[in-house]
Amino acid sequence: MARFFVLDDVSYCYPGSAKTGVCQVNLELEPGTFLAILGANGSGKSTLARLCCGLLKPTSGRVLVEGYSTANDEELKYIYQQVGIVFQHPDNQFVASTVEREIAFGVENRTLSSPEIRQVVDEELSRFGLMALKTAQPHSLSGGEKRLLSLADIWALKPKLILVDEPLAMLDPGTKHRITGLLQELKTRGQSMIWFTHGLAEVMWADQVLVMVDGQIVWRGRPAALLGMAEEARAWGITLPPATQVASKLGIDGPIVANERELVAALWK
Ligand SMILES: Nc1ncnc2c1ncn2[C@@H]1O[C@H](COP(=O)(O)OP(=O)(O)OP(=O)(O)O)[C@@H](O)[C@H]1O
Ligand SMILES: [Mg+2]
Structure with missing residues (x-):
């Protein structure tokens, strides 16, 4: 059987840029695993997240989801259904004119009937505390509300792997707590997840941590092992x-x- 999720010597250079965005990254994820990728600003986290879901194609190496490669346009459609990304900047994600249409948009591709779609949308509006905002325009929401909507969007699609890029950035403590609780609930249900951030406290409950510096993985291990590595953490910008x-x-x-x-x-x- 094909392995669930594999990065095989993946590198990426932005066109016209002298710097390598991501350099020879290797990793393998088992289903149900929570992996955290830590790195300073500009270390390549968002670039790696986009490579993981097929929005960017590797300059060299391969990204494989259940054996399907993001390099192959025919296979990408399947990969888009299996891997969902919550972007660092939620505005990049919104396509519809209201909050409820935004959640319905992705679900409509899942061959559900209209009442089933309505049910999924209502469940997610309620889970993410967005019911009162269902007719609001996504772009008019506050930063925290946008983050909740971007999570609701992906949650409704039930992808096998969820990528969350700095999901707690710019949020107040209450909203951070709420979102962490929702993501922990997903994890206990066996959801596979990769969380990109620079803060270890957010991801102390990860199964494994990878540290990125200048596009390369420089360390991997259990989150608790990093607690005693103050000097290295400072040097790595985490x-x-x-x-x-x-x-x-x-x-x-x-x-x-x-x-x-x-x-x-x-x-x-
Ligand atoms: N569209 C682009 N064109 C050229 N270079 C880019 C582009 N996007 C990102 N880069 C460069 O690639 C490198 C990695 O950027 P990336 O956004 O992946 O970092 P990051 O770890 O997500 O940073 P942050 O913590 O600030 O979000 C940076 O040097 C950045 O300037
Ligand atoms: Mg980023």
Whole structure:
């Protein structure tokens, strides 16, 4: 049987650019796995995300989804149905004139009847707290509402692999908490996911982390292993959890602190 998702020595150069966007990336994802890709601004995360879903084609190497290659236009249609991307900038994603039509747009390709489509749209409006905004124009929404809509769009399509590019950027703590909860719920249901960010705290619950520097993967391992790598993290431009940074500044001995709860416990010792 074909492997679920494979990047085989993938490189990408933007036309006319001297710099390589993504350089010789290899990875394999098992179904149901949550992979985090960490990197500084300009390290190549969004470029890699676009390669993973076929919006960009590798300059060399291959992106394979269940054995189908993004390099092949005939196979791309299948890949678009299996891999959904939530863009870093949600405005890039919206195509319809109202919030409810926006969610219905992708679902209409799933050969569902009108009442079934209505049901999916209502479920997603309610899950993402967008019911009161269903007739609003997507582009008129606030940043947080746009992010929720972009997730609802992809959620409704039920792709086998979801890519989320900086899903918590520019959000208030309440909305961050809500979106994290929704994505954690997906993970417990066995959803395969790749999350691109520069902040480790967001993805401490990932199965595996890859670190990107200048388009290349420079480290891979479990998220907890990164907590004790303050110097490397600084050099790579990735952010350790605030509680870990505070504990390190205070020179707290003992196990490395991963979150606020552990910081409080360490301070009480
Ligand atoms: N359309 C483009 N044309 C030419 N170069 C580009 C283009 N898009 C991105 N790049 C370059 O490719 C490199 C990687 O950019 P990318 O957007 O993938 O980084 P990123 O890790 O997502 O950054 P950020 O954290 O700021 O979102 C950068 O040097 C960027 O300037
Ligand atoms: Mg980006």
